[in-house]
Amino acid sequence: MSSRSEIASAHRVVVKIGSSSLTGPDGHLDLTALRALVDVLAARRAGGGQVVLVTSGAIAAGIGPLGLASRPRDLATAQATASVGQGMLVARYTEAFAGHGLRVGQVLLTAEDTVRRGHYRNAQRSLERLLDLGVVPIVNENDAVATDEIRFGDNDRLAALVSHLVRADAMVLLTDVDGLYDGPPSRPGTRRIAEVRSAADIEGVEVTGRGSAVGTGGMLTKLESVSIATGTGIPVVLTKAQNAAAALAGDAVGTWFAATGRRTTRRRLWLAHAARTRGRLVLDDGAVTAVQGGRASLLPAGVTAVEGEFDAGDPVELVTADGRVVARGLVAFESRDIPDLLGRSTGELRAELGEGYDREVVHRDDLVLVRKRAR
Template identity: 55%
Template sequence: MTGTPSAHREAIRTARSVVVKIGTTALTTSTGVFDAARLAYLVEAIEGRMKAGSDVVIVSSGAIAAGIEPLRLTKRPTDLATKQAAASVGQVALINAWNTAFAAYNRTVGQVLLTAHDISMRVQHNNAQRTLDRLRALHAVAIVNENDTVATNEIRFGDNDRLSALVAQLVGADALVLLSDIDGLYDSDPRKGNARFIPEVAAEGDLDGVVAGRGSHLGTGGMASKLSSALLAADAGVPVLLAAAADAAAALRDASVGTVFAPRPERMSARRFWVRYAAESAGALNLDDGAVRAVIQQRRSLLPAGITQVSGRFHGGDVVDLRAPDGQTVARGVVAYEASELATMMGRSTRDLPVEMRRPAVHADDLVAL
């Protein structure tokens, strides 16, 4: 890439805290076998960034793929039980590979396995945050992966691209770098020819005409997953670089390769990010038109008078979806009452309620429009 780097590339180049996501294809051969030379190259590039003064957290794919050969499987498993078994064996190989590679630089690694449930529940979310912060304070390199040995189809992140975006917000990272076998964003599959490379995504219009596909047989991601995750992180205020693992040295040195995604001007608070993207919804509140306008346009708290229906079994402190009269989810928020209690309050004016029930159903500070 020639010319003066954009302000967003400069922000990634100078970021003090970086999350680096490594895709399965970046660590393995086409048959799924770990490639020690590729791993060593990636570690060298990451070490160079850390020596330059940055704090790096790694989100590493590859556990299931790493278990294929030791278990004498011929291909990536498709059933849940075999995936979990492969992950159980592969996690050992994966963390040992990272440990051995970083040992050459006298670095200690720590393994952090997460599930979607860990991120969605506020207590576990905070515990994961403290663990990662403490590992960094002790100068250990955190290697994060989804805990495939216990994750089910219902509670999975879906892929480590999304996990890396969540981790970037979790640790307050200044930048997210997604490394795989893809050298950036194209408007179509570059393997089919006539694809246009997109060096920067700074506005929604930059994605006009972009068609993103699914991933390889060894991984669960793909361009659609990377694009979604990059936009998620950027919406939270974290600049993102999407680049090829083969270009890791340049990507981590000066962000001169790949596609950069510009962040929103103001960083979203950790709590609002959790409400919008990470927390599991425990139920839903249907609103009338007036309540929708108050919540979305005026950014006001949701009062019981504007609620027309209560769905689900939730408690005070849970996250619920807020739906317009047509059923579309327009916001999410932390509800102040349990479902049965709120059902007796809906549609009633605040002045008609007992004093102890005059709090908003969802306070404006705990509400995020979608």
């Protein structure tokens, strides 16, 4: 049976730390906290392990130097603050890791780098090469150019995607609370949940989406991150930053989440969690049942409508008649060609339109089911 010992024995670990854990009450970067984290990660490296650090804190680090009273709300000021803060953040990490004889490499990503498959592959190759060279990759969202359209949620979701990109053996989420509670931690009588082996273990747990004053991710984004990681075979520990060493040692701190799924290909993870879909295919009830069975391709006969404009090879959503998303897939036809195929069998299409039109709309190898997100 899986246990916390998986964290202690993991060779490659992704560690994510949030803004609130790196920033003091005055808005400045907390160098003591940063150096304490680096000491822990350097010890892991000295023991033969590999570490990828996903760090927030660029905007928070820029608040103090720019004399701002709080985290900026408008996009332009947030981008400017991140530009100032990112340089400070990486300089401090570089200095701290150098004290242990370790080099770091900065990797700044935007959501666009994950929604476009070519960018996604490039990020994966870059991270793998840094690890091969003995470098500690320091990953952050590129807040200086990011837009409000798609955000990673204080890097929680980004950490899960990076964990899969580098084939991590475990992920540790460091935040300002010491684990997942069965209600608001400030409420008397609530208790920390030590282990989660399945979604049933946290059924009915009350969480909110609100994060700290300097961060953008709350417990909801963390549970979504956990769901992505555990669903693809990666165990997770969620705890406060002060427990980093204990968490990596497999001690009973925070909340440990068992891996619930199996490893999948990077392409399937990209399609399930990172790809930006270009349109929708509406399925009849029979096609929904077949697709959810996990072994069937989507044939033209099961499609009742097409929404949006897309090219062959683009990601699309597969939805029920009432709009519920059941899967994502790479479509084999352009959107303009599909209306002529709707509801028709492959035999009819071959006879009338010729070979090439009798293929699957979405092949089963290019299709992933959409799991319900944590709430």
